[in-house]
Amino acid sequence: MSNATASSIETPTLAVSTVIFTLRPNQDGCLQLATPLVRRIRAPFEGQWALPGGPLQANEDLASSASHTLRDTTGLEPRYLEQLYAFGSVDRAGGKLAERVVSIVYWALVGADEAGRAIDSENVQWFFADDLPSLAFDHNEIVHYALGRLRNKLEYSRIAHVFLSETFTLAQLREVYEAVLGRELDPGNFRRMVESSGTVEETGERLAGTRHRPPKLYRATAQAGETK
Amino acid sequence: MSNATASSIETPTLAVSTVIFTLRPNQDGCLQLATPLVRRIRAPFEGQWALPGGPLQANEDLASSASHTLRDTTGLEPRYLEQLYAFGSVDRAGGKLAERVVSIVYWALVGADEAGRAIDSENVQWFFADDLPSLAFDHNEIVHYALGRLRNKLEYSRIAHVFLSETFTLAQLREVYEAVLGRELDPGNFRRMVESSGTVEETGERLAGTRHRPPKLYRATAQAGETK
DNA sequence: TTGCCTTTGAGTCACTTTGACACTAAGATG
DNA sequence: CATCTTAGTGTCAAAGTGACTCAAAGGCAA
Numbered sequence: 001m002s003n004a005t006a007s008s009i010e011t012p013t014l015a016v017s018t019v020i021f022t023l024r025p026n027q028d029g030c031l032q033l034a035t036p037l038v039r040r041i042r043a044p045f046e047g048q049w050a051l052p053g054g055p056l057q058a059n060e061d062l063a064s065s066a067s068h069t070l071r072d073t074t075g076l077e078p079r080y081l082e083q084l085y086a087f088g089s090v091d092r093a094g095g096k097l098a099e100r101v102v103s104i105v106y107w108a109l110v111g112a113d114e115a116g117r118a119i120d121s122e123n124v125q126w127f128f129a130d131d132l133p134s135l136a137f138d139h140n141e142i143v144h145y146a147l148g149r150l151r152n153k154l155e156y157s158r159i160a161h162v163f164l165s166e167t168f169t170l171a172q173l174r175e176v177y178e179a180v181l182g183r184e185l186d187p188g189n190f191r192r193m194v195e196s197s198g199t200v201e202e203t204g205e206r207l208a209g210t211r212h213r214p215p216k217l218y219r220a221t222a223q224a225g226e227t228k
Numbered sequence: 229m230s231n232a233t234a235s236s237i238e239t240p241t242l243a244v245s246t247v248i249f250t251l252r253p254n255q256d257g258c259l260q261l262a263t264p265l266v267r268r269i270r271a272p273f274e275g276q277w278a279l280p281g282g283p284l285q286a287n288e289d290l291a292s293s294a295s296h297t298l299r300d301t302t303g304l305e306p307r308y309l310e311q312l313y314a315f316g317s318v319d320r321a322g323g324k325l326a327e328r329v330v331s332i333v334y335w336a337l338v339g340a341d342e343a344g345r346a347i348d349s350e351n352v353q354w355f356f357a358d359d360l361p362s363l364a365f366d367h368n369e370i371v372h373y374a375l376g377r378l379r380n381k382l383e384y385s386r387i388a389h390v391f392l393s394e395t396f397t398l399a400q401l402r403e404v405y406e407a408v409l410g411r412e413l414d415p416g417n418f419r420r421m422v423e424s425s426g427t428v429e430e431t432g433e434r435l436a437g438t439r440h441r442p443p444k445l446y447r448a449t450a451q452a453g454e455t456k
Numbered sequence: 457t458t459g460c461c462t463t464t465g466a467g468t469c470a471c472t473t474t475g476a477c478a479c480t481a482a483g484a485t486g
Numbered sequence: 487c488a489t490c491t492t493a494g495t496g497t498c499a500a501a502g503t504g505a506c507t508c509a510a511a512g513g514c515a516a
Contacts, residue, residue, distance in 0.1 A: 011241060013239060014239060014330060056316075058239065062316040062330070086311060088289065088290040088332070090288070104330075
């Protein structure tokens with residue numbers, strides 16, 4: 001077993017990156033998961049798209065570093081933030097980087113209602129999550145892993161409403177589920193599931209202006225614990 | 229926003245620790261979750277018990293670092309190894325440490341049949357997981373979190389058999405579930421659950437030497453993916 | 457004004473899953 | 487041979503789930 005004190009100069013660097021998801025209408029008008037990426041402006045992988053992130057500052061917590069890069073990249077606030085995984089293979093950079101970087105990756109959700117205000121510049125661009133280009137490092141894998149976690153979390157937890165604004169109809173909530181899970185859900189069964197879960201409550205109001213029977217508006221009930 | 233290049237000297241140190249679980253009979257003869265801890269031989273928290281681990285070597289992957297410390301601490305091989313969480317709060321050491329340490333923590337399972345061969349020295353000792361002393365740093369929290377993950381994983385995944393040897397009876401497998409979950413299970417319903425899961429198959433043999441009807445022996449079926 | 461279109465929201469039905477429990481099988485033991 | 491203990495099978499009711507029907511309530515066009 002080697003001694004720690006002798007190798008402190010070659011200690012790996014720590015970075016925090018964030019996979020950010022929101023829902024945006026695609027060309028068909030259907031909601032679809034989208035994620036912002038930043039263009040790398042230096043080697044390795046110069047010019048390729050990568051997850052937003054940066055080195056961990058000595059005085060910053062992991063989660064606040066993640067929401068920090070989220071704000072810097074998109075100008076938005078995270079509605080949900082959770083640690084995803086620490087990626088630290090020795091050969092993560094594919095032999096293209098001398099220095100070893102261990103990335104602690106978070107995933108975050110941003111409201112679909114806010115996503116319109118997001119920054120979109122030459123070096124920051126939103127992509128649909130199931131149609132990404134080839135990313136730098138192992139970032140394609142990471143996004144894929146984050147997608148799996150989001151889909152899984154949607155089924156046993158109740159985070160779907162963070163994509164929506166404060167009040168919403170059950171049809172809107174169902175649309176979120178359908179967009180994330182990628183399949184249609186039966187409206188009746190969905191209503192039964194949501195109502196029995198106790199995660200939403202009626203506001204007493206209805207949404208007007210639709211061209212059919214006006215649906216009730218709901219809000220998320222106050223929940224105890226979040227995160228982790 | 230601060231500049232990264234200016235603060236590289238004060239970059240946080242990276243360590244990898246491992247929460248190791250096995251099952252050991254307690255004074256009642258019941259199996260109970262146990263975990264090995266190491267005594268700290270320097271400040272901070274000198275003399276207190278802590279999770280085994282150490283700084284990440286530049287040429288070692290995260291998971292291999294974790295199984296490395298497992299071997300060094302216990303002399304045993306991990307039967308299961310999975311990343312748990314990265315703990316990195318700025319004040320993790322409770323103000324007792326100048327240097328900031330980010331720990332990537334793994335959790336591992338060791339066979340109950342092998343646990344007897346485990347090292348037990350003055351500075352390495354096994355404790356029952358639900359009766360731990362006050363540990364160094366935030367390690368009590370970490371073990372608690374690992375316990376939750378193990379219990380959760382037991383219910384939707386099929387890792388229980390890694391505690392046992394190659395062949396086992398359903399009563400032994402049930403005993404593992406009962407020890408980990410901390411509650412009794414109905415033998416009939418448990419049998420139905422396990423048989424319908426397709427995770428075990430009969431060996432064709434029976435266990436002799438019991439003082440009752442000899443039970444069938446099973447083995448775990450070959451599984452596709454593990455880890456992550 | 458009337459009829460049609462749409463989605464809401466309630467309800468039904470068959471099938472599956474799950475917890476509780478009864479009962480027979482097959483060994484050891486005295 | 488009676489008895490004890492666990493193995494292993496079977497049953498039953500309650501709860502959950504997927505597919506489906508149908509009336510309600512609005513807009514919209516003829």
